[in-house]
Amino acid sequence: MQSGSLFIISAPSGTGKTTILKKIVAAMDNVAFSVSHTTRAPRPVEQDGIDYFFIDKDNFARMQQQGLFLEWAEVHGNLYGTSSYAIQEATEQGRDLLLDIDVQGARQVKNKLGHTGVFVFIAPPSLEELARRLVGRSTESEDVITTRLKNAREEMKSLNQYDYVIVNDTVTEAVEVLKSIIIAERSRKRRSLSGVPLKLIS
């Protein structure tokens, strides 16, 4: 069986990443979200092993010490991490995994994985359009929007870390492009050799 790939996907806030990724997982076979470990308490609807692996701080610290995380971060006092083993297990079963992560996290993953991971950046058509979208949601204060635009401008500087850049003009097109990237990567030689009958390459 052919191994799956790990797709590391970043986008500035407001670019529509979550919508795109959910549509991909719903539309494609053998594509799933990477499941993170967290020390945060589960919310009522969340299931262990599906939404997150819920562990306590001691166990998280032990995993950190043993170098078992591909990347980790602290957010609002809670720890989140991606276990190398969980990724390996899922991809070896032929599943493609989507790791939804910010630019800093992606950099940690890149340092560990190099070209083994597929790095995808989803960009807004322009910062002006991103501003319009953020204002359009009208759930955020002006300060929050200003901060997000400032962050977006910073994050754009990291484009060079990524293998692919998808400009999200429309969600439908962006989904189509990401789907194509996943299908294409399944045929990339370094990945696909295990899927080619051995008698063809011996």
Added chain:
Amino acid sequence: MQSGSLFIISAPSGTGKTTILKKIVAAMDNVAFSVSHTTRAPRPVEQDGIDYFFIDKDNFARMQQQGLFLEWAEVHGNLYGTSSYAIQEATEQGRDLLLDIDVQGARQVKNKLGHTGVFVFIAPPSLEELARRLVGRSTESEDVITTRLKNAREEMKSLNQYDYVIVNDTVTEAVEVLKSIIIAERSRKRRSLSGVPLKLIS
């Protein structure tokens, strides 16, 4: 405007390459066949500049001497060549080009272009299946089929030259995968930066 890419596509005889490529050109915008130069006389239906650029032997020799061919070959006493300039002009206009070429020709292109070209190999599901398909056509003698299978086995050894390997289980799936590869390559960073608004990456 974003530049197009050159897709160099090889497959053993009988793998279904021509069918797949014609469907791609019919289905996708901005994808065309690369037009070769040849010293062969045009057939009644063939148009200069569309099917081939028809030139005489002196002009072909002059282009060869000036190093203007990305690759060239002699087939049944006629010369065929791919002009670097024609490729450059078409891709700069944003067109993706399909160069249908054998393994030896692909190697010449690879030596000149390196990672600028996208190398795709279309493989049969197995040599047994390829044999069945060649026999199924029943237009060829047993000797011809034996030779083609021997060539196919040789060509398979060059898989490592290629970026992508598409296994042609069904034409529909193979077309889908090649289409995905073309769409994905349009978003690859080295190619797509020219398509990303400059204000996003400055």
